Amino acid sequence: MTDNLFNDPQKLAAACAEAMYANDAATRGLGMEIVAVAPGEATLRMRVRKDMLNGHQTCHGGFLFALADSAFAFACNSRNHATVAAGCSIEYLAPGREGDLITAIAREQVLSGRTGIYDVELRNQDGHQIAMFRGKSHKIKGEIIPAPEASAHAE
Amino acid sequence: MTDNLFNDPQKLAAACAEAMYANDAATRGLGMEIVAVAPGEATLRMRVRKDMLNGHQTCHGGFLFALADSAFAFACNSRNHATVAAGCSIEYLAPGREGDLITAIAREQVLSGRTGIYDVELRNQDGHQIAMFRGKSHKIKGEIIPAPEASAHAE
Amino acid sequence: MTDNLFNDPQKLAAACAEAMYANDAATRGLGMEIVAVAPGEATLRMRVRKDMLNGHQTCHGGFLFALADSAFAFACNSRNHATVAAGCSIEYLAPGREGDLITAIAREQVLSGRTGIYDVELRNQDGHQIAMFRGKSHKIKGEIIPAPEASAHAE
Amino acid sequence: MTDNLFNDPQKLAAACAEAMYANDAATRGLGMEIVAVAPGEATLRMRVRKDMLNGHQTCHGGFLFALADSAFAFACNSRNHATVAAGCSIEYLAPGREGDLITAIAREQVLSGRTGIYDVELRNQDGHQIAMFRGKSHKIKGEIIPAPEASAHAE
Numbered sequence: 141m142t143d144n145l146f147n148d149p150q151k152l153a154a155a156c157a158e159a160m161y162a163n164d165a166a167t168r169g170l171g172m173e174i175v176a177v178a179p180g181e182a183t184l185r186m187r188v189r190k191d192m193l194n195g196h197q198t199c200h201g202g203f204l205f206a207l208a209d210s211a212f213a214f215a216c217n218s219r220n221h222a223t224v225a226a227g228c229s230i231e232y233l234a235p236g237r238e239g240d241l242i243t244a245i246a247r248e249q250v251l252s253g254r255t256g257i258y259d260v261e262l263r264n265q266d267g268h269q270i271a272m273f274r275g276k277s278h279k280i281k282g283e284i285i286p287a288p289e290a291s292a293h294a295e
Numbered sequence: 296m297t298d299n300l301f302n303d304p305q306k307l308a309a310a311c312a313e314a315m316y317a318n319d320a321a322t323r324g325l326g327m328e329i330v331a332v333a334p335g336e337a338t339l340r341m342r343v344r345k346d347m348l349n350g351h352q353t354c355h356g357g358f359l360f361a362l363a364d365s366a367f368a369f370a371c372n373s374r375n376h377a378t379v380a381a382g383c384s385i386e387y388l389a390p391g392r393e394g395d396l397i398t399a400i401a402r403e404q405v406l407s408g409r410t411g412i413y414d415v416e417l418r419n420q421d422g423h424q425i426a427m428f429r430g431k432s433h434k435i436k437g438e439i440i441p442a443p444e445a446s447a448h449a450e
Numbered sequence: 451m452t453d454n455l456f457n458d459p460q461k462l463a464a465a466c467a468e469a470m471y472a473n474d475a476a477t478r479g480l481g482m483e484i485v486a487v488a489p490g491e492a493t494l495r496m497r498v499r500k501d502m503l504n505g506h507q508t509c510h511g512g513f514l515f516a517l518a519d520s521a522f523a524f525a526c527n528s529r530n531h532a533t534v535a536a537g538c539s540i541e542y543l544a545p546g547r548e549g550d551l552i553t554a555i556a557r558e559q560v561l562s563g564r565t566g567i568y569d570v571e572l573r574n575q576d577g578h579q580i581a582m583f584r585g586k587s588h589k590i591k592g593e594i595i596p597a598p599e600a601s602a603h604a605e
Numbered sequence: 606m607t608d609n610l611f612n613d614p615q616k617l618a619a620a621c622a623e624a625m626y627a628n629d630a631a632t633r634g635l636g637m638e639i640v641a642v643a644p645g646e647a648t649l650r651m652r653v654r655k656d657m658l659n660g661h662q663t664c665h666g667g668f669l670f671a672l673a674d675s676a677f678a679f680a681c682n683s684r685n686h687a688t689v690a691a692g693c694s695i696e697y698l699a700p701g702r703e704g705d706l707i708t709a710i711a712r713e714q715v716l717s718g719r720t721g722i723y724d725v726e727l728r729n730q731d732g733h734q735i736a737m738f739r740g741k742s743h744k745i746k747g748e749i750i751p752a753p754e755a756s757a758h759a760e
Contacts, residue, residue, distance in 0.1 A: 228384065504678070507628075519665070
């Protein structure tokens with residue numbers, strides 16, 4: 141049954157996202173939703189809440205970063221290899237306002253050995269660019285979804 | 296009275312921090328406290344809560360970033376010139392765990408025209424380095440605390 | 451005659467590149483060639499010389515960076531607005547070797563007010579990724595090619 | 606004799622720098638000099654030559670980067686563990702001019718497992734800040750100076 145899963149990169153990406161989301165209190169607590177996942181890609185969405193505003197009454201950079209970081213995490217773990225962030229950078233282009241629905245699209249740029257580079261674009265509901273994020277990932281040991289026993293004898 | 300304030304960089308930094316903190320729902324909502332401020336510097340502290348944990352049961356990078364970003368904001372606004380973040384980068388060194396008390400120390404490295412560079416170091420309660428953050432700031436128009444009328448004539 | 455130029459973004463990009471290249475001793479001295487330019491884009495090429503090798507006998511990061519930085523410069527000046535680099539980052543993926551022909555492709559990701567973000571990909575002659583570069587640009591006053599007098603036909 | 610070397614971090618740093626410099630055609634070819642080294646630190650100096658100028662007649666960013674990158678390399682290899690750059694960022698603060706003597710001071714900020722973070726400050730002969738650089742290093746196998754045989758007969 142799970143054979144399908146491990147032979148189908150798209151199904152595997154979806155299953156990884158579901159498993160990660162269920163365990164990730166931070167991503168859920170910030171009201172993020174998964175819009176789409178694919179191998180090496182993830183799109184997440186978050187609405188800017190009143191408690192996310194800084195003293196300029198715009199979205200605190202930490203929450204924009206958190207949205208990008210989660211999209212990055214779902215993208216870089218989508219191939220079922222446990223992967224963590226090594227470092228990230230963000231460039232702010234326009235402020236997020238209360239009530240804005242921000243979409244983060246993460247796309248794999250490079251996957252080379254244990255290192256990956258992912259770019260994440262943040263746009264608001266009008267399509268305006270809010271921020272650009274780049275994350276560098278590092279593959280560690282382990283899987284998101286345990287693979288079936290290799291020796292699962294062949295009938 | 297406020298004369299003192301505008302002639303004393305340390306008092307001005309403290310007053311800016313107080314005014315910013317009062318208006319910053321995000322920083323307060325994440326449980327951050329201001330430990331110290333000085334011209335070009337700020338130290339903030341945050342305890343890692345259960346709702347800040349990701350699927351690895353470690354502090355989601357977005358919350359570490361948010362703490363660093365707030366320390367950066369308090370440091371770069373400490374001279375009473377309204378200043379915003381242009382871009383930031385973070386390198387993760389060790390995970391934050393539930394209950395950890397993370398301290399962020401932000402220090403001005405460069406202030407040149409309208410551009411500043413600030414480094415923020417994150418350490419846990421045992422002094423272990425958790426992350427290094429670098430923020431680039433951009434001075435805009437405005438002040439944190441309105442200066443007294445220039446024409447206050449000297450009676 | 452130059453009317454054509456200022457009405458045709460592709461011709462203008464080519465003319466800007468030609469003018470910049472003629473004045474840029476560094477880019478020429480490193481043996482870089484312009485392969486292609488377009489509005490917001492530039493492709494440059496450089497062969498790794500013996501005098502570019504570091505102690506590991508691989509291309510010194512400074513020369514890979516220089517190639518990416520030049521491609522970035524030609525891309526961000528391709529619309530005939532004088533533009534300078536504010537900051538850049540590079541991630542190294544694989545070493546360059548003596549004799550390698552490295553191609554840098556720079557593409558505009560964002561152009562918003564006076565700020566732009568450009569990504570540059572470096573590949574060797576076998577198509578292997580050597581490095582990823584991101585540059586942030588800042589528009590200043592001036593033009594690469596002086597526009598014809600607004601009051602053109604005075605005669 | 607070499608015993609002294611391997612027991613004295615300062616002597617070891619000096620010996621590593623000397624060995625690296627001798628093999629590094631790029632650093633020598635750009636006219637860089639080593640001013641000082643210490644464990645985790647290196648100061649290098651370079652004069653801006655005519656062939657380093659870009660179309661603005663200021664030092665091409667690639668050469669400023671190369672100077673910072675070499676200082677970073679000497680600093681992160683100063684403990685005799687072969688170490689390479691994983692990624693770097695640079696923020697430009699002021700232009701370098703022909704004839705300027707630029708000094709780069711690299712200092713270790715973090716050394717944690719195989720990962721290090723080094724900051725490099727570039728100043729001209731008047732002490733003005735020219736650029737800020739941050740490099741992330743990765744320790745690989747090998748040494749700069751081969752250690753004496755461990756089994757060098759035991760008396």
